[in-house]
Amino acid sequence: MTDAASPASPLFSARGVVKHYRLGKVPVPALRGVDLEVERGEVVALAGPSGSGKTTLLNLFGGLDVPDEGAVMLAGRDLGALSEAERTRIRRHQLGFVFQTFNLVPVLTARENVEYPLWIAGTGAAERRRRAEAALAAVGLAERGGHRPDQLSGGERQRVAIARALVHEPLAVLADEPTGNLDSHNGEKVLDLLLRWNRESGATLVVATHDPAVLARLPRRVRLRDGAVVGDER
Amino acid sequence: MRWALMALRNLARNGRRTFISLLVVGTGTAALVLTAGFILFNFRGLEGALVHGGLAHLEVADAAAAAPGQLDRPVTDALADWQALRARLQSLPEVAAAGANVHLMGVASTPAGKSASFVAVGAEPDREKAMGFNTRLRAGAVLPAAPPAEGDDAALLARGLAASLGAKPGDVVTLLALTPDGSLNALDVRVAGVLTTGVQDLDTRFVKLHLATAQRLLQSTGVSDLLVMLREGVPLDAGKRAVARAVAAHRPALAVVDWKARAPFYDQVKNLYLGIFWFLGTVILVLVVLSASNTLLMAVLERTRELGTLRAIGTSRAQLAAIVLLEALWLGLLGGALGCLLGWGATLLINASHLQMPPPPGAVEPIDVELALVPAAFAGTVALMLVVLAVAAVVPIARATRLRVAEALTAV
Numbered sequence: 150m151t152d153a154a155s156p157a158s159p160l161f162s163a164r165g166v167v168k169h170y171r172l173g174k175v176p177v178p179a180l181r182g183v184d185l186e187v188e189r190g191e192v193v194a195l196a197g198p199s200g201s202g203k204t205t206l207l208n209l210f211g212g213l214d215v216p217d218e219g220a221v222m223l224a225g226r227d228l229g230a231l232s233e234a235e236r237t238r239i240r241r242h243q244l245g246f247v248f249q250t251f252n253l254v255p256v257l258t259a260r261e262n263v264e265y266p267l268w269i270a271g272t273g274a275a276e277r278r279r280r281a282e283a284a285l286a287a288v289g290l291a292e293r294g295g296h297r298p299d300q301l302s303g304g305e306r307q308r309v310a311i312a313r314a315l316v317h318e319p320l321a322v323l324a325d326e327p328t329g330n331l332d333s334h335n336g337e338k339v340l341d342l343l344l345r346w347n348r349e350s351g352a353t354l355v356v357a358t359h360d361p362a363v364l365a366r367l368p369r370r371v372r373l374r375d376g377a378v379v380g381d382e383r
Numbered sequence: 384m385r386w387a388l389m390a391l392r393n394l395a396r397n398g399r400r401t402f403i404s405l406l407v408v409g410t411g412t413a414a415l416v417l418t419a420g421f422i423l424f425n426f427r428g429l430e431g432a433l434v435h436g437g438l439a440h441l442e443v444a445d446a447a448a449a450a451p452g453q454l455d456r457p458v459t460d461a462l463a464d465w466q467a468l469r470a471r472l473q474s475l476p477e478v479a480a481a482g483a484n485v486h487l488m489g490v491a492s493t494p495a496g497k498s499a500s501f502v503a504v505g506a507e508p509d510r511e512k513a514m515g516f517n518t519r520l521r522a523g524a525v526l527p528a529a530p531p532a533e534g535d536d537a538a539l540l541a542r543g544l545a546a547s548l549g550a551k552p553g554d555v556v557t558l559l560a561l562t563p564d565g566s567l568n569a570l571d572v573r574v575a576g577v578l579t580t581g582v583q584d585l586d587t588r589f590v591k592l593h594l595a596t597a598q599r600l601l602q603s604t605g606v607s608d609l610l611v612m613l614r615e616g617v618p619l620d621a622g623k624r625a626v627a628r629a630v631a632a633h634r635p636a637l638a639v640v641d642w643k644a645r646a647p648f649y650d651q652v653k654n655l656y657l658g659i660f661w662f663l664g665t666v667i668l669v670l671v672v673l674s675a676s677n678t679l680l681m682a683v684l685e686r687t688r689e690l691g692t693l694r695a696i697g698t699s700r701a702q703l704a705a706i707v708l709l710e711a712l713w714l715g716l717l718g719g720a721l722g723c724l725l726g727w728g729a730t731l732l733i734n735a736s737h738l739q740m741p742p743p744p745g746a747v748e749p750i751d752v753e754l755a756l757v758p759a760a761f762a763g764t765v766a767l768m769l770v771v772l773a774v775a776a777v778v779p780i781a782r783a784t785r786l787r788v789a790e791a792l793t794a795v
Contacts (some may be wrong), residue, residue, distance in 0.1 A: 213789045214787075237697055240697045241697025241698075241699075252692040252792075254692075256389060256392035256396060266697060267701055270697070366469050
């Protein structure tokens, strides 16, 4: 894990965050003044119905977007004040992402997909391979590394995506509906993997979900509705 | 895992579209290779025709008469020692053969009363043979190598001139010319044969004589110039320098003129061909750019979510641009290789077909359609295709690198 900023500050903090999207020429509010802090090592669920703003907030935490108003901080650094290249570097080295639709690169094998974050970070081939194989073993897919995504089941694909998100030992993983496309059995396995990683690494896990089964297992649940935080249960 | 391998796999995702793009690039490459082969063959053919048709590689002439643009070569006192000079040139290691020429003009007439103006070259047949000159004889025989005895002079008439005089081999023609001291002299010559120069206009007035016959007609022992043929493989510039060194001390001063300076139309023809090549080439390249750009852009648009994911997990814009650029370069390389294969096969087929084109303006004989197989032209065309494909990738790269990551992740 790498962390260049102050270890005393919360890992993520949102202060008065406002974000609009445009639907044609009409601005649609996605977040309306959100304040939220996520500490290091915490496991937090962003809960709410579709359109509540949980994915938008997750994107802002991940530096995939910047707020229209307010500030989103990562380890004390204002992501909105950074250049696109600096945000890209932060995503590459300090964050991991898990998506609802897995988002694996179809032309790469499972092992190559897991190697990818190390590859773009300039890690040497031998080290890359060693860590990718370890990450695949950790998600129970040591024997499936040579398969392309279309040769894997949905649950396997998501486990490859988790291995990809964890292989470079990020400060935090941001998971957007990670069980949304899985049956309950595979959904549980995926959640098990993420929670086990959190326990073992002490890193932060933020999960956007509306799945009650997932919410029931996460210690902190921040509820959003219509772009505002309406509850924070611990 | 390498960027190039990933790019290659991306191309394979939509095999049919990639195949069509490869065909476009390949056809464009083949067209360029074939055009280049045709033009290069013509350049070589024209060079060979000029050098072996009478110009040789180099000419040594009176410096006063050989100013740039001045092509007339009267008999000159500057070359009074031409035999010694020819021997010196012949001894140079760069030189294959050297020979003397006399240039003259006058009026030819027959006993039947027909007459026509002529231009003539008096040459040494044995030296011309050593220089590899071609005499395109259409009737009769070539001139004998030995200097003819007085009263035994012969001439080769170009076929247009022979026709206008009504002369055939064995007939006698009277040549009338102005000598260097300004008086008129006439000489009866036997028509040994009829030739063609290959140039329609020249065929109406050209006469070929033995050097001794030309000197007898001009009542002179001088020559107009010396021609030098270089050994095979000796670069023209190097040969020219060697010959220039050998005649540097000669007085009066002599000039060494290469064949290109004596055939200014060679560069004109070359520039015309190159102009046509680049015009056709530009049209072909524009079509290739548009087609490849469309293919690459569609590939980028179809992969919006995937490219957004790559950006989300830390791929820089430069790295994303490299992926798209490498896909373009693969198209260029594979399409170029395909085109070279097509071009090579078509070249062999065309050369084996012995096709002919009608004579070009001013020429008297049809041209063989042959294409040169020049590896450098193939390599250069593939390199050009790589550049063209890189240009075709500009818009797709701009599109890929300007994606808004959060929006791209929601693309369907």
